[in-house]
Amino acid sequence: MSGAGDFEAYDEHKGHEGHGGPFGPDGPDSPGNGNGNGNGGRGEGPDRPARIPMPRASVEDTGLPLPDPPLVLPHDVLKSLLGAWALAACSAAETATVEEHLGECGTCAEEALRLREAVGLLHQPESLDLDPTLRTRVLESCLDRRPASIPVPGWAAPYDAETARLDALLQDIGDAEWHAPVRLRWFEGDAATSRRTTVAGVIAHLVSVDGLVAVALGLEDPLGEAGAGAVRGPAVRTEAFWRASHFPPTRSVRAPWREQSHGIVRTVSFTGGDGKLAVPYGDFELPLHDAMLDRAFECWVHAEDIAEAVDYPYDPPSPRHLNRMIDLAARMLPAVLAARRRAGLAAPGAARHLVTAGAPGRTLRLEIEGSGGGEWLIPLDAPGAVGSADHEVAHVALDGVEFCRLAAGHVSPAEAAAGQVGDREAIKDVLFAAASMSRM
Numbered sequence: 001m002s003g004a005g006d007f008e009a010y011d012e013h014k015g016h017e018g019h020g021g022p023f024g025p026d027g028p029d030s031p032g033n034g035n036g037n038g039n040g041g042r043g044e045g046p047d048r049p050a051r052i053p054m055p056r057a058s059v060e061d062t063g064l065p066l067p068d069p070p071l072v073l074p075h076d077v078l079k080s081l082l083g084a085w086a087l088a089a090c091s092a093a094e095t096a097t098v099e100e101h102l103g104e105c106g107t108c109a110e111e112a113l114r115l116r117e118a119v120g121l122l123h124q125p126e127s128l129d130l131d132p133t134l135r136t137r138v139l140e141s142c143l144d145r146r147p148a149s150i151p152v153p154g155w156a157a158p159y160d161a162e163t164a165r166l167d168a169l170l171q172d173i174g175d176a177e178w179h180a181p182v183r184l185r186w187f188e189g190d191a192a193t194s195r196r197t198t199v200a201g202v203i204a205h206l207v208s209v210d211g212l213v214a215v216a217l218g219l220e221d222p223l224g225e226a227g228a229g230a231v232r233g234p235a236v237r238t239e240a241f242w243r244a245s246h247f248p249p250t251r252s253v254r255a256p257w258r259e260q261s262h263g264i265v266r267t268v269s270f271t272g273g274d275g276k277l278a279v280p281y282g283d284f285e286l287p288l289h290d291a292m293l294d295r296a297f298e299c300w301v302h303a304e305d306i307a308e309a310v311d312y313p314y315d316p317p318s319p320r321h322l323n324r325m326i327d328l329a330a331r332m333l334p335a336v337l338a339a340r341r342r343a344g345l346a347a348p349g350a351a352r353h354l355v356t357a358g359a360p361g362r363t364l365r366l367e368i369e370g371s372g373g374g375e376w377l378i379p380l381d382a383p384g385a386v387g388s389a390d391h392e393v394a395h396v397a398l399d400g401v402e403f404c405r406l407a408a409g410h411v412s413p414a415e416a417a418a419g420q421v422g423d424r425e426a427i428k429d430v431l432f433a434a435a436s437m438s439r440m
Helices: 004-014 075-080 082-086 092-102 106-122 134-145 154-172 199-216 234-244 251-271 288-309 319-342 400-407 424-436
Strands: 181-188 191-198 278-280 285-287 363-369 374-379 392-399 419-422
Touching: 075 082, 075 092, 075 106, 082 092, 082 106, 092 106, 154 251, 154 288, 154 319, 181 199, 181 288, 181 424, 191 199, 199 234, 199 251, 199 278, 199 288, 251 288, 278 288, 285 288, 288 319, 288 400, 319 363, 319 374, 319 400, 319 424, 363 400, 363 424, 392 400, 392 424, 400 424, 419 424
Parallel strands: 363 392
Antiparallel strands: 181 191, 278 285, 363 374, 392 419
């Protein structure tokens, strides 16, 4: 509502000479002024005050910009603007004109739809790298429909999957990247150590150590004459393979490695049985089913080394396979703890608690969180002792991938544990034992 003051302010202006305010240039009594005395009156008598017309708002009054006049463009020009319209690169006036045209021209509307879909492909929101589980899911789907006549044993599946993933990475790298520097890392005793090589050198290392499994299965030794004689450990075999090469390894090493990995999987599928065949590693041996898990683990670890060297994204194994790798490391820990005690590397009080095989003894609960996780009761007093919750003296919590990197010698024991409760000496022994399982 308006108050009297509004009219008083208005009256200050209405009597200006030569203007007459809003009543017109001739004053309130001129014809057509709406006071009832002229021909254009509105039925308002002389005794009634003239109605004050309200001012009309305009664009100029509001300060808003004037709207652009509509564009008139020929069909050929409108058609040429469809690409820019799909990319949202048209002006506001062009966009309005094009969209009005699309409502009238079916041909252009179809073309605009195709262009807009193409633009969506150009702006892919997700990574173009394949899901690492895709191969496994495709194979499982195929095998559900038509089971393999000679299936791959479950204990060999992680090796089959990890070699396939590494081969996919190697397919994507260029010739120059095969010579990218890579530093292999592991623990000897309680000290971290490393060895410098290249991407091709890492594959040569995998060829030589996978050869231990190949020889146990009756396949050809990749070292040839250099591998003849007594069984030697992974590091010795690798050095022999590198020395036997007349030139530094190049991408040509990929084909022998892949052929050997295919041969191993094919052979265990036909003749592997229960996987109990012994595979010598020099100073120790593993049953075939554990040796295949060990080779799958090392293939993944060194694939990450290569991926880091060439700046390539690389994911951990599937949770099911990761769980099996963790289980292998957890089962090996009691024997590694015993070997460290014999070598004088265990905590001083560890020897005071030795128990007979088959009896329960001090136990550490190893809790693995995240992908592939679970819980393991690790007997501390003898390889043959039984882990018991009633004899638990310590509890360690670790992420699954972090534990595997500890076992690979890529993480320091002092930095590995996310949570530690209980006997500090027992915890230290187990963490250093896990790191000492690593090797070149």
